[in-house]
Amino acid sequence: MIKKAGINRLFLYNLNFLSYYSKIWILYFPFLIFTSTNNQKNKDMETENTQTENTNQTGAPNSFQHEIPNASVILILGIIALVISFFNSLVGIVAGVVALVMARNAERLYHQTPRLYTLSSYSNIRSGRTCAIIGIVIAILKIILIGIILGLLGAFIPWDQITHGSIQL
Template identity: 35%
Template sequence: MEQHKLPNATLILVFGILSIVTCCCYGILGLIFGIVALVLAKKATAVYLENPENYTDYGNVKTGKILAIIGIVLSALYLIMTIGMVAFFGFDEIQDPELMQERMEELLG
């Protein structure tokens, strides 16, 4: 029987990589790419487990899933840090470098 490539295996891998690369874009893009990669990986895994002998590229799905999880964690941490900084310093201080430097000097002594 002829083996076929697993649907969306390469896309899952690419989205997993993009979730890590874009985690510093305020955390939003990394979360989106990571969640989409996990959903696609779940569907691809279900298809693979029905007939494992008919499909190849399951390694890409597993790797993409791991990268997506890492990307989601990094993005969530960055998003929490960004929200914390806005809550602590205020939006105006973050946008003005001089005001931010004054605020940091006050905190550090």
């Protein structure tokens, strides 16, 4: 009896084991088919482009290229300038100006030796600069609009009567 119970337990364990792995196989099989077709396409492309395998659009090897210094910082500052300019114009202008100065220096560095830097970092600099410019313009327009509103409100207050004491506030 003990041997039979052990055999039954082993048989049930194997069934659980097989059912578990059959579920994984069912989930994995479509992925296997998809990747095998993509791998064949990739192998075909590699045989066509053996000479340009490790180069980018500028012709420099990818192993020698790196990010432009502060490219992500410029992008973050530009986005901050754009978002904060709706709430606090002064902070938006400061963040925008800092981003513009850093972007000018980074673009100068990129144009001196473009083969050393990646195009994605250069596009981050351009995007950060664009966001900073838009943020600065929004902040300046907001300051002008607030000035116009305060000027119009001040124009309708009877200042002569207030200064001569006939109207008390």
